[in-house]
Amino acid sequence: MRIGILTGGGDVPGLNPCIKxxxxxxxxxGHEVIGIRRGWQGLLAYNPDDPATHDECIKPLTKIMVRTIDRTGGTFLHTSRTKPSRTAWKDAPDFLRPSGKYDEDEVNDFTDHVIKALGHMKLDVLIPIGGEDTLGYAARVHSEGFPVVSIPKTMDNDVPGTEYCIGFxxxxxxxVLFINQMRSAVGSHERIGVLELFGRHSGATSLVAGLLSGADRVIISEVPFDIDKLAAFLVEDR
Incomplete structure (x- = not known):
């Protein structure tokens, strides 16, 4: 079996160990693994008719090659936030752009090209490692009939169908370390410390970090709150 693997979205420390x-x-x-560089961008930039793009976009992965990659963070395959189903002409490689006049900002769906590239690479299955956007497009590729086995990776821990994601x-x-470090300055000046964590529409990071650090109040995006009541609580906590 010939397996393709890529990493998309933000980088986290667990990516290289996962690839390894x-x-x-x-x-x-007894299977072969092909690394696709720069996430979905690697498939978008892969031109089946131009061998010069092949070495730039893919690399065969062996045990010797990946033996030490888990000693560093990030992803040695590199990453991008490219989503082939929503890519403007200006962000597409030259060989995919039309020859005549066109609106550079027009958004296009290049999924047909991605499927063609996967076929030209002679891959039997694709393993994308990523979060909501990366795996959302992986679901699209799977719906087109190409086998996909996804590995969830997101600091937000917001991928449906799993309780744990690489990076969380x-x-x-x-x-927790940052919150605890802030306590000294906040306490010394007798102030109220308000810290904003990432997560977008998922409050998992704020909820768990707040619990472990002993925060007085935690606001998560899933639960509406009244700013006036919150302010009153904070004054009372102080």
Whole structure:
């Protein structure tokens, strides 16, 4: 079996160890792993008719090649936030752009090209590692008939169907450390410290970090709140 693997979206410390373990397990079972560089951008930039783009977009992964990648954070395959189903002409590679006049800001769906690229790479299955956007497009690729096995990776811990994502534990530990470090300054000046954490529409990071750090109040996006009542609570807490 020939397996493709890519990383998309933000980088987290667990990506390289994950890639390494996929390669090791695949090698033990006699499978070949092909790394796709820069997430979905690597598939968008892959031109089946231009061999010069192949080495730029993909690389065969062996146990020797990935042996030490887990010693550093981030992703050695690199990443991007490209979403081929919503890509403007100006962000598309030259060979995909029309020859005549066109609106550079017009958004296009290049999924047909992605499927063609996957076929030209002779991949049997694709393993995308990413969060909501990366795996959202992975679901689109799967719906087009190409086999996909996704690995959730997001500091927000907001991927449906799983209780744990690569990167979440680091986000929590770093958030708790930062909150505890802020206590000295806030306490010394007798002030109220308000810290905003990431998460968009998911309050998992704020909720767990607030619980572990002993925060007095935690606001999460899933629960509406009244700013006046919150202000009164904070004054009372002080």
């Amino acid at each position: 373990q996929v390669v090791y397990r695949a090698a033990e079972d 534990s680091t986000a929590i530990s770093r958030s």
